[in-house]
Amino acid sequence: MSESSFTNYGESDSEWPDMPLIGKSKFMHTPLSSHGSIDTSLYAYARDDIHNSNRFLHYAPSVESLVALLESKRSKSSKDSLPSISSPNSTDTLVGNHGNSLYPSWPYNSEEVPSFRYIQDIYAELTNTFGFQHDSMLSMYDHLMTMLDSRASRMSPKLALLTIHAEYIGGPDANYRKWYFAAQLDLNDVTDEKNVATDTVETSKDSKSNISQAHRLKETKEAWRIKMERMKDEERIQQLALWLLLWAEASVIRFCPEVLCFIFKLAEDHWENRTDKGVPAGTYLDTVITPLYNFIRDQSYRPMEDGRYTERERDHACVIGYDDVNQQFWYPEKIALLRLNDKRKLVDLHPSERYQALGDMDWNHSFQKTFKEKRSWMHMAVNFTRIWIIHIVTFWYYISANAGDLYLSTDKDEAKTETPVKLSVVALGGAIATLLVMLGSLVEYMYVPMSWYGARILSRRFAMLFGILVLNTGPSFYCVFFDRTSRISLAVSAAQLFISVITSLYFSIMPQSQLFVRHKKDSRRMLASQTFTANFPPLKRMDRLISVGLWSCVFICKLLESYFFLALSFKDPLRIMSSMQIQDCRDPIIGTELCVLMPSFTLGLMLLMALVLFFLDTYLWYVVWNTVFSVARSFYLGISIWTPWRNIFSRLPKRIYAKILAGSEIGAHYKPKFLYSQVWNAFVISMYREHLLSPDHITKLLYQRVPNAENGKFTLKSPTFFETQEDIAFKTEYYPQESEAERRMQFFAQSMTTPMPDPLPVQKMPTFTVMTPHYGEKIIFSLREIIREEDKNTRITLLEYLKKLHPFEWDNFVKDTKVLVDETSLSNSGGEEDTAMAEDISVSKSTSNSNSNSNSNSNSSSKSEISSDKTRSQHKIDDLPFYCVGFKSSAPEYTLRTRIWASLRSQTLYRTITGFMNYQSALKLLYRVENPELVTDSINFEKLESDLEQMANRKFRFLIAMQRYASFDKEELENVDYVLKAYPNLQIAYLEEEKSQDEDGKKKNTFYSVLIDGHSTVGSDGKRTPKYRVRLPGNPILGDGKSDNQNTALIYYRGEYLQLVDANQDNYLEECLKIRNVLSEFENLSVSNESPYADVGFSTGPVAIVGAREYIFSENIGVLGDVAAGKEQTFGTLTQRIMATIGGKLHYGHPDFLNAIFMTTRGGVSKAQKGLHLNEDIYAGMNAFERGGRIKHIEYYQCGKGRDLGFGSILNFVTKIGTGMGEQMLSREYYYIGTQLPLDRFLTFYYAHPGFHINNIFIMLSVHMFMIVLLFLASMSVPLLVCEFDKDAPPEAPRTPDGCYDLVPIYNWLKRVVISIFAVFFISFLPLFLQELTERGFMRATSRLCKHIISLSPFFEIFVTQTYASAILNNLTFGGARYIGTGRGFATTRLPFSLLYSRFADSSIYVGARSTLILLFGSLIIWAPHYIYFWITVIALMMSPFLFNPHQFSMGDFIIDYRELLRWLSRGNGKTHASSWIGYCRFSRMRTTGVKIRQLGDAPKAWNKQHQSRARFGVIFFSEIAVPFFLAVGCVVAYLFTRSFDMSEGHNAGQEAPSGLIRIAAIAVLPLILNAGVLVALFCVSLLGGILASLCCSVKFGATVAGAAHAWAVINFIGFFELFYFLEKWNLSRTILGMIAVSSVQRFIFKLITVCLLTREFQQDGSNQGWWTGRWYGRGLGWYVITQPLREFVCKVVEMSLFAADFVLTHFIMIFLFLICFVPGINKWHSLMLFWLKPSMQIREPIYSTAQRQKRRRICILYGFLLTCFALLFFGLLIAPSIIGSRLEFKLDLPI
Secondary structure (H helix, E strand, O other): OOOOOOOOOOOOHHHOOOOOOOOOOOOOOOOOOOOEOOOOOHHHHOOOOOOOOOOOOOOOOOHHHHHHHHHHOOEOOOOOOOOOOOOOOOOOOOHHHHOOOOOOOOOOOOOOOOOHHHHHHHHHHHHHHHOOOHHHHHHHHHHHHHHHHHHHOOOOHHHHHHHHHHHHHHOOOOHHHHHHHHOOHHHHHHHOOOOHHHHHHHHOOOHHHHHHHHHHHHHHHHHHHHHHHHOOHHHHHHHHHHHHHHHHOOHHHHHOHHHHHHHHHHHHHHHHOOOOOOOOOOHHHHHHHHHHHHHHHHHHEEEOOOOOEEEOOOOHHHOOOHHHHHHOOOOHHHHOOOEEOOOOEHHHOOHHHHHHHHHHEOHHHOOOOOOOOOOOOOHHHHHOHHHHHHHHHHHHHHHHHOOHHHHOOOOHHHHHOOHHHHHHHHHOHHHHHHHHHHHHHHHHHHHOOOOHHHHHHHHHHHHHHHHHHHHHHHHHHHHHHHOOOOHHHHHHHHHHHHHHHHHHHHHHHOOHHHOOOOOOOOOHHHHHHHHHOOOOOOOOHHHHHHHHHHHHHHHHHHHHHHHHHHHHHHHHHHHHHHHOOOOOOOEOOOEOHHHHHHHHHHHHHHHHHHHHHHHHHHHHHHHHHHHHHHHHHHHHHOOOOOOOOOOOOOOHHHHHHHHHOOHHHOOOOOOHHHHHHHHHHHHHHHHHHOOOOOHHHHHHHOOEEEEOOOOOOEEEEOOOHHHHOOOOOOOOOOOOOOOHHHHHHHHHHHHOOOOOOOOOOHHHOOOEEEEEEEOOOOOOOOHHHHHOOOOOOEOOOHHHHHHHHOHHHHHHHHHHHHHHHHHHHHHHHOHHHHHHHHHHHHHHHHHHHHHHOOOOOHHHHHHHHHHHHHHHHHHHHHHHHHHHHOOOOOOHHHHHHHHHHHHOOOOOHHHHHHHHOHHHHHHHHHHHHHOHHHOOOOOOHHHHHHHHHHHHHHHEEEEEEEOOHHHOOHHHHHHHHHHHHHOOOOEEEEEEEEEEEOOOOOEEEEEEEEEEEOOOOEOOOOOEOOOEEEEOOOOOOOOOOHHHHHHHHHHHOOOOEEEEOOOOEEOOHHHHOOHHHHHHOOOOOOOOOOOOOOOOOOOOOOEEEEEEEEEEOOOOOHHHHHHHHHHHHHHHHHHHHHHHHOOOOOOOOOOOEEEHHHHHOOOOOOOOOOOOOOOHHHHHHHHHHHOOOEEEEEEEEEEEEOOOOOHHHHHHHHHHHHHHHHHHHHOHHHHHHHHHOOHHHHHHHHHHOHHHHHHHHHHHHHHHHHHHHHHHHHHHHOOOOEOOOOOOOOOOOOOOOOOOEOOHHHHHHHHHHHHHHHHHHHHHHHHHHHHHHHHHOHHHHHHHHHHHHHOOHHHHHHHHHHHHHHHHHHHHHHOOOOOOOOOOOOOOEOOOHHHHHHHHHHHHHHHHHHHHHHHHHHHHHOOOHHHHHHHHHHHHHHHHHHHOOOOOOOHHHHHHHHHHHHHHHHOOOOOOOOOOHHHHHHHHHHHHHOEOOOOOOOOHHHHOOOOOOOOOHHHHHHHHHHHHHHHHHHHHHHHHHHHOOOOOOOOOOOOOOOOHHHHHHHHHHHHHHHHHHHHHHHHHHHHHHHHHHOOOOHHHHHHHHHHHHHHHHHHHHHHHHHHHHHHOOOOHHHHHHHHHHHHHHHHHHHHHHHHHOOOOEOOOOHHHHHHHHOOOOOOOOHHHHOOHHHHHHHHHHHHHHHHHHHHHHHHHHHHHHHHHHOOOOHHHHHHHHHHOOOHHHOOOOOOOOHHHHHHHHHHHHHHHHHHHHHHHHHHHHHHHHHHHHHHOOOOOOOOO
16 A cells, blocks of 8 residues: 555455464463373373473473373372363353454443444544554554553453553653643643743743742643543543554654643644644655754755765754753743744744644744753762762761861960860861852753753852852951961851751752752743753652651761771871971972972872872771661561571462462362362472473472272372471482572562562453563574574584583583474384383393392303393484484474573573463463462363463463564574564564665665564565565664664554563563563553542552563673673662662662553653663663652562673773763753662662762772872972881870871871771672572572682772773763663683783783882882782783683683784784774774764765764863873872982982983883984885885885884883983883883873874775875875874874883783793683583693694794793893992993
8 A cells, every 4th residue: 555645445345354363382281170190101201292391392391281291191080079170150260252353352342432443543544644654553543552451351341441541641640641731731631722822921020920830730620620520531542642643653653752741732622623634654654754854864864866875973052952952841831932934933823833833933943952961070069969968078077176286386385275266177078068059050061051040050159159159258258367276266167067067968968950940840841841851750658768767867876987997097197288298309400399298199199099098988888788678578578488487388389379369269168188189290390391390300390190099089189398397407409409409489489578569360451562672682593503603712512612611501401302393203103112112121121130039040141131232322322412412313393392492591581581471371370370270171272272362362462573574594584583483472673774766866864663463474586575664754773773673663552551672682481470560560540430530649650661680591600790790680679679669769670560551642652762772771770760750669579680791791881881970970851860869779879870880980089099199198208208107106206217207197097098998899799698598598598609709709899990991081081972882792712912902002002001100119118918908909901801701711712812812912013903902002093083074086985984083182082182191190200209319320429410300301212212203214115115015015015114103112211211211220010100200291291192193084994095005196185185194103103102001011911921830720710700510521722633733833842932922021121220330330421
């Protein structure tokens, strides 16, 4: 059907085709009343017909057939052994009674509610009136009817319609109603005037007007309520249908909920005044949605010549995004500004004409920024003002109270009388608080575009703040400068202190938005912001008390500990440093000023250090008390194993009946045991099918019917499992120890002890949808992927590794496969197999007979044993393929089984699908168990299965947003086809692109959102016929992908609730059984006859999100996997448990359940502005939180989840989260929450979300600050004489020896600093330990903690902390946040050294190297054992990527890796190489310089790459120029201080030595000058020789020239180091200090050159190659060829020094690792640490051919010798001069 032609829907019934019945799959069941005798041997051979297997579809045993086989052997029971099953009189619960209807709960023909035909007519008329698409109409019809059927299944149809309409349109919690009153449209509708709302806003200034507005608002709300309550059902259907049709085709505009509300209002007005004339299909999309889409798209993308779009170079502050567009419709004055292209205002048109005018809107001039997401740290000044006030002001109080030596008289007696001065100085904390608020207000003015009203409020706030500032500072002038001792002064200072405390408390508690603003309830002006940004759901009284109690405990402990441990300990160092006067210190240039100020500089750094620790202490106590409260709540909920009354197993059956089954709806004549036994058996056999249990295990776990010896009747025998689990003396094994089966059973039993809502019957439960976004995740492993190594650096196949991880499950799988093969062979071979079996039986019998008669017939016995041994040996040989690869025949049905087995133990989409399709099995099981009347002796099993299937599909849908399906390759399509055949009810939504040309010949790409399922017919081309195909306004992927993918598929969800899961999750049958309890947590499933429009008074708000636990199934897979799993476990369980209680939990994407109506009417399940909403899920949680939605957390339900397993993938994930947090700090959501939440809830939000990341920054900042303080103290200790320390001596006691300086108390304070930093770090292990302790016991918790520590996880934690900090800092500086595919495969591949170095050098290794030099200098001067922690820290920063690299210490691989490092350093200069040092260097530089958008001669496809924009100078100035400058100054000052005490060093007597400043300048700058000279010479050589070399050896010539230049750079670097060593008289410590200063100066120079002198980089590296080869033509440079050589010369000057530094640094790291390789057995122990595999299961050494071994040996000898030579050279240049240098009488006077 052409969408451009008009079609009049609704003329005939044929336009509404009957919906197909859900496809059937066999669900065999034999009722428990069947007769037969028990035969336990059946357990070993029971196999099913495979049709209903959850995971091994068509290839594994099923629950039902196994039970059927067991039951078929049982004898008949007597008539009264079990109650007879007969059909009840009422048939309301039977699906079959409704025929083929998909919506049986909605009456087909009824006078009470609109009929099916009427609803269809409404949809048809709406479609004709507005021009909706046909498929969209059918989809939304199904959407509404499914919603009505779901709601009507538990209440009357009329009430169902009423409640749904109330939630969408008219109810008190409906977003449309909230917007209607916030935009003040009620004024226009009541008065029938056009601009009453705008006029009211502009004129309402006095209090009387406000009162009248509030009164009118109350009246209009009451009128609205009456109108909605009296509305006809037909009108409700029409409004719901119209809303859904508008929403369905809105595409990306769905992210703008109030825009949809506005369109709906205009469409409703148009509908009321409609004409009979229809419009073509697609009119709504083309005239209303597409112009809005084009505006949003053009904000971030620009068109290219091939019809595609490329990203614009705009940061968020310059992009009018979804939120900006949406907020335009919050306020009536903004709506009034909307204009048409002819400049008329939209509001000037009659309401019925406004909808048609939308196609002529001037959207380009209608929108503006409503919040500027400028890339700056200053966002934290306004968002977290109260955090800074609490800490900085309290720190001032503490320090100033103990710093009397700074401001009191030096006369001690007089100082005692200056109490007013002390009180007044302390009271200045109030002024600091006021200044911080003023700073936040100023920043707020920068980021929030101000209206006149907003500017007036801000001006009033500044005036009030200025007055408060004067009030807090004025008395200090009197008390300090005029009257320091009188009583009046004391009174004034006391009053000042009181005002200061009140001021600080007020600003700490009061949100900024409420400062000096009088808020009135129902105020018109504040209604929009209160509704959409500050409508926070209230907490229950007890929860609020817990929240206040938590933070009271945190700050009481924090304030006490900080005062006594930090503030008081700082008193002596502060007194000493403030009074220190250094003598005999002078520099020829600076003079004595440096020496005078050195103590002050050091004291200032120490104060900053103490302030950082003051911030860290708060987070430490937050972690402690948050964990304590969470553990206490676990006891309250009964989920701890330490709960004494748990009896979790003995009471489990009764709890299953009471909590899993809807017992109140089941007839009383059915015994509970008969019902819950079916649930338990299904649970047990599901684990058997997944190969978690063996046949021996399930015989001990299943309920069985056995004959009663007394009366011959059959009884249902319970397994002994339930009772023996409470008896530790009982040793029967019911499952493998510490296995997945044990974990699942224990959690299921434990979860049954927690409170949970009562379940509704299946037929009354709401319909829900599980949605999973998919992009490139693996669906099912191919055979090649599991039986071949990934690459040459991988020592083990995936299948072999999985077999080592899951040996018991593999053994069960192999046995299943062998039995399946035997059964297949028997069925195919007939008599031959019978003969073979008879021979086997004969052999078995002969063996048995020979064993029993061994004494009488020894010869016969010996022959029989030999024959038996040969048979066993032959069987082992025959079975070898099964145990190796899982199959013996290469037939697809067998290889597929192995592929599936591996896929189900990895992080694949197939694992997610099979796990969550357990919902279908669970619902069928529950429906059958709760309706025993369905199962009779004469039941038609096909009819039963059809009824069960239909019921399950009514209540559950699984939707996969498979964005790339249309572009899948052959293998991916085959995998999808298999999945759809296995699960035909699975639905897949994908994006389809149709390429064409318009009338002008321009390329045109049309996009469609398409839905298919397993029932879709397959065409001749192999493609499935879509169920729905809806055209889109354009490419919907405008953001980072995932959120757009979800949004595109969202129109196909069905039901009332959504569960969002990722493609790396899993679910289990026993957890799926709890789905009805979970959905009851939304608190709106109870049936009530009360109208939703009744005035209920106070409301806690609807439940928007229900979060659940996650079990990380990738735990115990090595140390890194377990660390990542532990972090996810504590965050998703322990933290969220208490966060949900005190109102701090948000939405994290998985496996949360969402209130679908609430979320879809408020912007969807995520946000999607590119870059800004990188962590898309959390924005949906913040959006729901701001709009009044409650967020809960449940403990009794959990899903499985995979986590990253390798070092690189974990760090990729950390980087993604860190950069996403950097973007969050720029967002308006943080501004709204941070400036409007009450204090306790604000603290909860801060420390649970941004506070964690800011704490990581503070941790690493504390490390850097410690290093700088250590540098200054050590440099002071070099020339100064340190006094002998006596802790009992009074401060005024004389010091010994004479002329000494009392530095020991400062050293002691430094030790306390180390302890504080260590405590903050080590406390991170506490949550996981207590989580394990409460849920798994002391031994498990202790063993897991010990394994982490032994496996060097502290090294990894330090590295992760630095990565978090680096990611946030880089994002806030450079931007460029993007989605990073982490790759969650098994980390068994050894990565090259060069790859790891280039990946982590900039973020961590360089930091570690600089810190190592400072720590080495400090340790040489003032060593203390406490510094060991910091040595661990710097080693972790530098070595962690290599310590956690698989097989890093295999000597052969290590030497070959060294060869690869040398190649990496040298290649890429003659021709482009994907991995090279120059490529890494250019990439690092690009984030500052940016990349040229377009290169001359580039193809259009090359332009479409994502480009790095140039960083703004104002943003990077602080991090790239200011910070390096101050660090350079600090390091130079420290060096100059040590040089200022001996001015004749190295010179003739009486001759003053030159200033150390000249020496530093010379050593820092001269290498650059020499490098520049060499580069000029080599440039001439390349120009002259490049022409000739291009004829024969262009590549080698360029590489040779580059190699010569780099070799010179290294020699130059080492030479100047030795020169400096010589100048410092071979003093190693002073040489190190000098090199620290030199390197910091050079770093500042390089940063300055890069920021100020370098233009953008070219995407390709043609200019680099042109420099070395001399061939500049043909590089695509165009006219840039004139200027590019000069730019490249500047680059090369910098690159030469960077290359030398990287060469030396990489060799030092390699030498360190090289020495470790010589430790005996290190590779085995390292693998044991990394993989947690037993020595007997270690990954084998690779097998090489003879030629390969010889080649590797030659390489190892050559490069091993080369590395040894470099090691000897470096150590010789460091150690030899210090030993023999002092003996040489070599003198050389140099001017430096």
